Amino acid sequence: VEVLAQIHEELESCPTQERSDLYLLQFQVFRGLGEGKLLQRSLHSAWQRASSVHEKLIFGTWLKYEKQGEEVISDLLASCGKCSQEFELLDIASEIPAKDVGIASTSDSDLTEDSSLVFFQVEGDTIACARKKIASLSSPFNSMLNGNFTESRLEIIDMSKNGISAMAMREISKFSQIGHLGDLPPDDVLEILIFANMFCCERLKDACDRKLTSFVSSRQDAIDLMECALEENSPVLATSCLQRFLHELPECLEDKQVVKIFSNVSKHHRSIMAGHASFSLYCLLCEVAMNTDPRSDTTADLLERLVELATNNRQKQLAFHQLGCVRLLRKEYNEAERNFVAALEAGHVYSAAGLARLDFLRGDMVLAYEKMSSVISSYTPLGWMYQE
Incomplete structure (x- = not known):
């Protein structure tokens, strides 16, 4: 109360x-x-x-x-x-606002109206682009085409060593003119996304990020695209993949590939996938895992991640105590003791019962009784203390 x-x-x-x-x-x-x-x-x-x-x-x-x-x-x-x-199901792309970079869209005909053209050589092809439009995609492009670099004085620039295909370069040129991507297969959009990150083209990157969400139609799609979403810092795609995983709970936690993503993801990548709600996400995953099989490696791994995410005492109380309970069920008594001690130090008084149970299981019934008696004398006596 x-x-x-x-x-x-x-x-x-x-x-x-x-x-x-x-x-x-x-x-x-x-x-x-x-x-x-x-x-x-x-x-x-x-x-x-x-x-x-x-x-x-x-x-x-x-x-x-x-x-x-x-x-x-x-x-x-x-x-x-x-x-x-x-x-x-949420329309993730519409829920996450696009970044406003203040670049106006124009029509395809502007390519011929721009008096200054630059030609990019890729795979033996030469792609004509409006210098002004390409330069507006990012600061690196602007510096390269209008700054003190050698390229700013060239009409033909070799882009063959930048990991981009002629097809993708043409699409980038079109995007610089009209401000949106055409109908492309996912591999092509991924190629453009990687290039956009390389040259810091934020508006192009955002367009690719949103475009890729339309390809997340199954769990396997989400698995395949999540790695790219995290590596390329694409929050819209990552959130769409996360939605697919959550939509298939609890079954998806039986998929080793999905569990690997949740268990091995770094702190930075977690923020891309779940924003500031990482602790809530792992609370949900741990709840589902514990209900499915509290003794499983998956449950223990997810609770380890929850402990890592706990930042305040309330979160630490919950995370350490739940992990202690799972370690107790798995008969990992030393680890369980460390977790219950951490929860108790964070202010979770009931974790003292976990420590007492460990003593009881180790055969020291007197010490177990003394620990619970100490709880009653140290805190406001409550019914559960006497029950224990």
Whole structure:
């Protein structure tokens, strides 16, 4: 009751972007109490007050997961056009605003009207481009074509060593004229994306990022494209791939390729994939993994990542205690002890029960009893302390 009251007070005054985190904490309290309807209400509040597309995606998925078994009701609602919004797939490209770089679009005919042309040689082909339009794509291009570089005085520039094909260079030239990409296969868009990153063409990169989302139609598509999305710093594509994974929970956590992505992704790449909602994402993944098989390597690996993501005491309490419980189930008693100690130091009093259980399992029943007695004398006595 004390924790719930504190959460309620903080919700009244906290910044908008922190509300979802508080509703997540509220959810965890209701989870411990076994209050199914109340924890769903917390998730729905977190979804309603999401401050980013990542939070909206994560809490919408989580609510859908918690409502498993209620599909019949959802189907009935869908049949009369009243399907819950939180269950719908998001149009990620429209949810993430495009970067405004202030470059105007023009028509194809402007190529012939521009008095200054530059020719790029690629694979034996020569591609004519409007110098002014290509220069406007990025500062590096502008410096190369209008600065003190040798290329600024050349009409023909060799681009053969920049990893770009003649076809892709033509598409880049078109993009510089009309401001959007044509209908291209994914491999061609990926090639242009890599080139755009190399030459810091932010508007071209953003167009490629959004274009690639249309190719994420299956889990395997998402697996194949996620690596590129992370390496090329493409948040729209990465979020679209994440949505595909979450849409297929819990089954996708049985896919070794998906688990490898979630387990091995770096801190920087996590921020590309999930923005500032990484802790919430891994809370969801750990919840699903623990419900599926709390003793599995996947569950332990994901909880290790959750511990890494914990930044404040509340997050550390949750992450260390859950990892301690899993280590206990896996009979990894030394690791479990370290996790319970860390959770207790962060302020999670109930983790003392985990330490007492470890002593009991090791055969030291007197020490286990003394630890729980110490908890009762050191803190406000509560029912669970006597139960333990």
